[in-house]
Amino acid sequence: MFTGIITGVGRITRIEDLGATQAHGKRLHVQCPAGYLDDAGLGDSIAINGACMTVTTLQQDPQAPVFTLDISAESLDKTAGLDAVGEVNLEKALRANDRLGGHLVSGHVDGIGEVSHFAPVGESWELRILAPQALAKYLAYKGSITVNGVSLTVNRVSDSSAGCAFSINLIPHTISSTALHRLAKGVRVNLEIDVIARYVERMLNLGTQGSN
Numbered sequence: 001m002f003t004g005i006i007t008g009v010g011r012i013t014r015i016e017d018l019g020a021t022q023a024h025g026k027r028l029h030v031q032c033p034a035g036y037l038d039d040a041g042l043g044d045s046i047a048i049n050g051a052c053m054t055v056t057t058l059q060q061d062p063q064a065p066v067f068t069l070d071i072s073a074e075s076l077d078k079t080a081g082l083d084a085v086g087e088v089n090l091e092k093a094l095r096a097n098d099r100l101g102g103h104l105v106s107g108h109v110d111g112i113g114e115v116s117h118f119a120p121v122g123e124s125w126e127l128r129i130l131a132p133q134a135l136a137k138y139l140a141y142k143g144s145i146t147v148n149g150v151s152l153t154v155n156r157v158s159d160s161s162a163g164c165a166f167s168i169n170l171i172p173h174t175i176s177s178t179a180l181h182r183l184a185k186g187v188r189v190n191l192e193i194d195v196i197a198r199y200v201e202r203m204l205n206l207g208t209q210g211s212n
Helices: 073-078 133-138 172-177 195-206
Strands: 008-017 026-031 045-048 051-054 057-059 066-071 086-092 111-121 124-131 144-147 150-160 163-170 188-193
Touching (some): 045 066, 124 133, 124 188, 133 188, 133 195, 188 195
Antiparallel strands (some): 008 026, 057 066, 124 163
């Protein structure tokens, strides 16, 4: 589990093919901030832009530590931003005694959204995203949403035949502490809905569905 509070901004520096066809996945090399991997080990879970991945190798360079992960073709198809060199948001898995600063995040991407607007408003930035229609029922005013691994609060929601458009206000700290500052109109982002909303939807619908 994670919290959506980014603990470091890394960079995918190299991508290797794990096979010769599209059915094969990739091996990603991710460079981290100095000291970031000091308490990490093989097999640990680290969320990369909101997608939970497993550490397969570690290079404990004091100034530029690097870890690798293997991502399947299925995961590449269901996520955005993990198939190219560039900055990524990192979060190590939650410990039992850690503060829950954001909200409960599983690291499983529920859908891919598209940035429709990203511009400064006063000292902050307004981010608007068009989410798939299937996620609309989980998005609510002042509810939680994870965008590329970052726990954020929904400020506005608007439904249409094209999907569910929602707006978020990003404070300067979020802009400077995450890779969200690189977003732009048309960029695709990983979305994870609030796990509580998922269970509420299940409970509400259980009585209306036939037994399987």
